[in-house]
Amino acid sequence: VAINPATNEVDTSSIENETKQVMENLKNILAAANMNFSNVVKTTIFLSDMNNFGKVNEIYGSYFSSDFPARETVQVSRLPKDVNVEISVIVAL
Numbered sequence: 543v544a545i546n547p548a549t550n551e552v553d554t555s556s557i558e559n560e561t562k563q564v565m566e567n568l569k570n571i572l573a574a575a576n577m578n579f580s581n582v583v584k585t586t587i588f589l590s591d592m593n594n595f596g597k598v599n600e601i602y603g604s605y606f607s608s609d610f611p612a613r614e615t616v617q618v619s620r621l622p623k624d625v626n627v628e629i630s631v632i633v634a635l
Contacts, residue, residue, distance in 0.1 A: 543627075544559075544561075546563060552625055557594045557597050557598060558597055565629070577635075579607075583611050583632055585632075586616070587627065
């Protein structure tokens with residue numbers, strides 16, 4: 543989710559800011575494991591509102607340079623901390 547590690551707060555002011563923070567968090571987790579987005583083979587995107595799909599997809603896609611991973615996107619009724627987007631990834635070496 544979009545927890546800012548510097549403040550431990552969630553910014554839900556816009557779906558764009560929230561998605562960018564989620565992706566930056568994933569980027570940092572991957573880097574800590576000596577990996578990057580090219581190691582991602584599957585993602586699951588959970589949205590509180592499927593109407594945000596286009597905005598989320600644009601930001602999400604900007605983090606991949608080629609060979610996009612398999613993906614599923616689902617709308618859910620509620621996410622932790624009442625965020626609007628959560629993304630999980632599966633990686634491979």
